[in-house]
Amino acid sequence: MNYKLKTFVIILSVLLTSGCSGTPNRTLSPPSDTQWVNVEVKNPSQYTKPFPLEVRYISHTCLKKRISGVDGSVITEPNYNVINIPLQQGANDLWKAKVAMTGGGACEWTLSAFNVGIEYIDATHLGKDLVPGTAVGATIAFDDDASRNGKFSPVYENLNLTSTYYPYIREKNLGKKENTLSLFGKENFQSLRAYNIKEVKFSPKVDESKIIKFIGLEKK
Template identity: 70%
Template sequence: MFNKTNAWSLSFVLLMVSGCSNAVDKTLSPPSDAQWVNVEVKNPSPYTKPFPLEVRYISHECLKKRVSGFDGSTITEPSYNVVAIPMQQGAGEHWQGKVARNGGGACKWTLSAINLGIEYTDATHLGKDLVPGTAVGATIAFDDDASRNGQFTSVQGDLHISPKYYPYIREKKIDKIENTLSLLGKEDFLSLKAEAAAVIVFSPEIDESKITRFVGIKKKMKGVYPKIIYPDGSVAPDKTLFPDFNKVDGMSIK
């Protein structure tokens, strides 16, 4: 199910590979004295699973050149190296992985960012026609390069993250026959900068008693819009693009 992360990581991956025409040695070889980041994900449901850690390394030794699309000039910039590290199941619902801060190798790779999180692997318990949708989780930046878009919140020390999520069913009527089950959170992916973190613990909570639905339209018609239906049956105003997490979170469902 790792391919489910493609939707949320597209811009992340494009940044890594855009214009990369110079071959570099991406072999990782952490030294014997390398420091490690220990990652633990607590799987909250038998219907979900942590996806493999998506780890981004950066090299300021093996620089690459690309042609600017604006004026045709040549730009020299660092190289990027993205690897997937499978999570290993430990006791019960606890999954672990570890990432070397110093990736070593000929290019002296250093840790820049980690994507981690969970996704549904089985959706039929909430609808026989449902398939798993997109993943949720966190992007942890370890340097200024990874956090340069300014959207990252800086934190000190180790991380213990416990976001809450609710089921979000998307019923598409046009161009897509699959109905998907994803998770609705305050943010799909938290953006945190934690340069000093040696331990990251991600313990999400899922409350399946409150389900939000996106109901698409069968065909495009003037004045007809998709609907977002909240767990209490209320409908979001026309042209609303995303559900209001705080509204769902504050609802009392009898």
């Protein structure tokens, strides 16, 4: 999975550094008075499933250093802590989880962003040679660090996302011939900057009456 989580991992690998005191303590210990963000996903199909929340915490206490590729100077930056939080299935195929705004711990972790969404877990109902592909959903940022690329739309109320997605079949005919089934919508991953929200509901729809297909070239 998931290309958003892979992006987080790439960021962490690029920022290879030695922190102020070595490897940071990534243990979370939310204080009793922390605010929680309640997350609810309505699974739209027997062939799909919500993926675990991809949560990124940030620490401005346990800093790290890296060498600038421009002039060789030393840059001090915040540390990141990426974790997965599984959702628990409830009645009516509602999946729920909650995320602490204050992660606490020795590094004073605070919530920076998380990804929520669904993906195909069974692709063979639309083709026996299909395997599940990429996921869809939303990235929700809770600080300026996560939304610094400027592509995040601000939201000031509890979220109720209701996107419609369609099957997207990608047939690969060069190299390893692996045909994938993904989901495709007007915006596969929404980018939202949240302010003072306590609830995120994601109720997507999957319309398999319309199928998008990409057929790759058979030769160069």
